[in-house]
Amino acid sequence: MDLNxxxxxxxxxxxxxxxxxxRRLGMPKSSVSRGVASLEASLRAQLLHRTTRHxxxxxxxxxxxxxxxxxxxSLKEAVDTxxxxxxxxxxELRLTAPHDMGATFLPEVIARFTLRYPSVRxxxxxxxxxxxxxxxxxxxxxxxxxxxxxxxxLRVRKLGxxxxxxxxxxxxxxxxxxPRAPEDLASHDxxxxxGLEYLKELGLAEKNARVLADDMLFLRxxxxxxxxxxxxxxxxxxxxxxxxxxxRVLPRFAHASTSxxxxxxxxxxxxxxxxxxxxxxxxxxxxxxxxxxxxxG
Numbered sequence: 001m002d003l004n005x006x007x008x009x010x011x012x013x014x015x016x017x018x019x020x021x022x023r024r025l026g027m028p029k030s031s032v033s034r035g036v037a038s039l040e041a042s043l044r045a046q047l048l049h050r051t052t053r054h055x056x057x058x059x060x061x062x063x064x065x066x067x068x069x070x071x072x073x074s075l076k077e078a079v080d081t082x083x084x085x086x087x088x089x090x091x092e093l094r095l096t097a098p099h100d101m102g103a104t105f106l107p108e109v110i111a112r113f114t115l116r117y118p119s120v121r122x123x124x125x126x127x128x129x130x131x132x133x134x135x136x137x138x139x140x141x142x143x144x145x146x147x148x149x150x151x152x153x154l155r156v157r158k159l160g161x162x163x164x165x166x167x168x169x170x171x172x173x174x175x176x177x178x179p180r181a182p183e184d185l186a187s188h189d190x191x192x193x194x195g196l197e198y199l200k201e202l203g204l205a206e207k208n209a210r211v212l213a214d215d216m217l218f219l220r221x222x223x224x225x226x227x228x229x230x231x232x233x234x235x236x237x238x239x240x241x242x243x244x245x246x247x248r249v250l251p252r253f254a255h256a257s258t259s260x261x262x263x264x265x266x267x268x269x270x271x272x273x274x275x276x277x278x279x280x281x282x283x284x285x286x287x288x289x290x291x292x293x294x295x296x297g
Contacts, residue, residue, distance in 0.1 A: 002042075003075075006068055008035040009047060013065045016055055089276040090119035096133075097142040100216040100236050102126035105290065106142070113280050120273050128214060133265055139274050140264040142281075144233065154263045155270075157278060160285045162258045163234045164198065166249040167241070172226040179229070179249060189228030191219050198231050202253070220246075233258070235290040260290060 011021040022029040040047050047061035057065060097106055110122050133141055134153055144162050179185050182202045192199060192209035199205060206212055210228050213219055216236055223230045224245050240246040264274050
């Protein structure tokens, strides 16, 4: 059954007039009349009794209207209230990010974003694994990456640089001394992130690490406790450097080749909630660079 024809019939039944139905629908009266006649032919039932002055429902027409009108109204409401049909971003935004971002700048970003867009609900999943956005139904992911990913199913947007630096606690340096050159690191305890390529640039390997882990927050806390020297993102160590709990080591080693990237499924139309979050995050980072060097050290 053609739902458009059913819609014509319901409008005629509600207005009691082909002329009024045509006016409400913004179409010629003859088109409305032909549409209802076509519906009657397909159903093999007379739905309306027509006179020169009045239109009345037949028994079959009354039964059809009673059943169809509520269903069409529900369908219209479902379409009209789709989040992406609205001007302002709305609906649920499902995003994923690593634990370290979730423990630093991301909570403030989400708090300010939901304040600006009150119709958006955020479902944030923090994990260090690479989530399959399409298979698991996520709208976007935030990741730190040294190179742009080549996944054809995803769009990749570079948001800004994430500078990394070597850090240690004052107590560790007082106990073991401060390295003056990269080659000095061979005689120090290293606290390393599993798979981090920067170790190679220092002439080291994971086997040289005294502590190896897959969580940056764990590494930061281990370094604060005096476990050794670690490569950490600036944004993760800024507060600790300011408070004196961490000290920069070999500042010339600082690298900004890692970027904060946003990934989202490749679709013809980017949902408003996704583009709004992307633009909001760019605005936030512009005001507070995540690669800014922390004070001291």
